[in-house]
Amino acid sequence: MVETLIALGIITIGSLCLISTFYFFSNINSKFEAKSYAVFATQQILDDIRSKRISVLPTSGYEIRQVSYGQRAANIKINYCTVPSLCTSPTIRQILAEAMIDNKVLYEVNVVYSELQ
16 A cells, blocks of 8 residues: 555655656747747848849838748848948948847847949
């Protein structure tokens, strides 16, 4: 009888450890999935910008674009020429893109595009 109670206690403690570990890794997986989507969404927007002529892009300000895929949605804030010294020519633009999911910035990338002659 005592052995059964001790075994039950050990099994209960082991089960609680497994459940907490599962919960911990489930949260980590969700965070990595959100960050991966933020990177994907930002890349999609930057590819769209890259396909345009540099001279038609703004030299200041920002815009917010929304990217949706399945049940995920991300807002991408595109800041133009936050470093003015990188936008001295009509054929060069500096862009800072921030991917936000649930109003948290999960990914940020700073790029400089130029037209090739």
